[in-house]
Every structure is written in C-alpha cells, then in structure tokens.
Amino acid sequence: MDVQILQLLEGARDARGLTVIIDVFRAFSTACYAYGKDAAKIIPVGNIEKAYQLKKENPKFILMGEREEKKPTGFDFGNSPSLLSSANLSGKTIVHTTSSGTQGIEAALRADEVITGSFVNASAIVQYIRNQNPETVSLVCMGYACEYPTDEDTLCAEYIKNELLGHDNDFARMKKIIRRGSGKRFFEPENQEWAPSNDFELCLQRDIFDFILKVKNEGSINYLQKVRVAEKTNTITQ
Numbered sequence: 001m002d003v004q005i006l007q008l009l010e011g012a013r014d015a016r017g018l019t020v021i022i023d024v025f026r027a028f029s030t031a032c033y034a035y036g037k038d039a040a041k042i043i044p045v046g047n048i049e050k051a052y053q054l055k056k057e058n059p060k061f062i063l064m065g066e067r068e069e070k071k072p073t074g075f076d077f078g079n080s081p082s083l084l085s086s087a088n089l090s091g092k093t094i095v096h097t098t099s100s101g102t103q104g105i106e107a108a109l110r111a112d113e114v115i116t117g118s119f120v121n122a123s124a125i126v127q128y129i130r131n132q133n134p135e136t137v138s139l140v141c142m143g144y145a146c147e148y149p150t151d152e153d154t155l156c157a158e159y160i161k162n163e164l165l166g167h168d169n170d171f172a173r174m175k176k177i178i179r180r181g182s183g184k185r186f187f188e189p190e191n192q193e194w195a196p197s198n199d200f201e202l203c204l205q206r207d208i209f210d211f212i213l214k215v216k217n218e219g220s221i222n223y224l225q226k227v228r229v230a231e232k233t234n235t236i237t238q
C-alpha cells in the first residue's frame, strides 16, 4: 500500500486511489457530530450560493457551515460542534459549506473514492482503509481556508499513515503541538462566540465515532454516506 500525504487544494486535485480529505478544525469533525445526532443526510457543497439555492428549493433543509470561521447570514448553524450540542438534527438533511473541507471534496476529481478525515473517527478510517486494501491511499490536509497547512490536519494525516504502516503514534504529544500551534485560535477571548475553546476539545476527542463518511453522488449532488465500520471484513451502511 502506497500512502502519500498531500496538502491543500492542489493536493486534493492530485489525489489518487482511496482519498481521505482531512479537515480536523472543523468541517469533518462537525459532520461526524451531526451524524452522531442522527442527521439523515449531509450534503457538502463548496459554493455558498449553491447552499442558499438548495435551501430555497428545499425549505426544510438545514444550513450549516462558515465563512471566515463565522456562521453566514441565514444559516441555522455555524461550523462549531459545541454549538450543535443542543440541536435536534434527527432525520434532518444538512447542507454543509466551509472554506476548506467541503472545497477539498469538490476538488478530488481523480480519486477512486473519497472519504472524510478527522480524529473523532480515526480508527474507523484506518480500519476502513485496511478492509478496502487499495494500492494507493492519498491523505489530503486541507489546512486553513485552503491557504496554508495546519498542524491538526498534517498530524491527523501522519497519525493515519502511522497506523496503516504499523508505526507508533503519540496522540498526547500531537495534541500538545496543536494546542500551541494552529489550535491557539480557539482560546482567544474574541473568538469564543463562533470558535469556542470546547471545539478544540471536541475535535480532538479520538475515536468517539465508529463510522466513516464516504462521498456518494446523487445526480449533480454529493452527499456524505455514513458507513459504520463494524468488523475487519464487514462494513454496515446506514
């Protein structure tokens, strides 16, 4: 198995084989939390106008996401897992648009298949890749606004690669590096309204979900399919 680590939109465009689009802060951690609250379907879109259009055509859809980290006008939720904690998402379809993660999904056009990457479901991702046993794995770190690499995405890629290759991981050390580096923004007092410190903790809870999110296509729309990775050789689609 050839495992490569790529960065940003260029990396997503170059990705081949089984591709993991990684966005720890916060798109794909938040998407897992939304499915953990029994959302029916998440539709990731890059273009915010597309999100508004889908809402107009389907008034019951929920809009979730960010621009410049903040909840855009007319959205139901920002991109914060903390702020989802009291939400009733059961059976809801969510349109999710963000500056990094959902852009990466749309750019990964040469991949054989695309799944999302985060620490909250890291073991499920590793197990899923092992089960699929592809020749090539592309781990794409989406970084900050697709503009520059970030500690949390690069370390998540290294974590997954180490697990796949049977190398040791020191998650506690990784978390410290992230706290001092690109995770610092969650501890700035002026950011608490849209990026609370609890988001740092929630996004760095390791392995609290036993499913992966796989990009599927329905006409011109992508959606994230929740695939529970139950055993070494079996997957259960929900």
Ligand SMILES: O=C(O)[C@H](CS(=O)(=O)O)OP(=O)(O)O
Binding pocket: 023, 025, 026, 027, 028, 066, 068, 069, 070, 079, 098, 099, 100, 101, 102, 143, 144, 145, 146
């Ligand atoms: O909401 C976030 O924390 C980030 C901000 S940015 O894209 O890195 O500017 O959004 P995400 O797309 O989830 O990384």
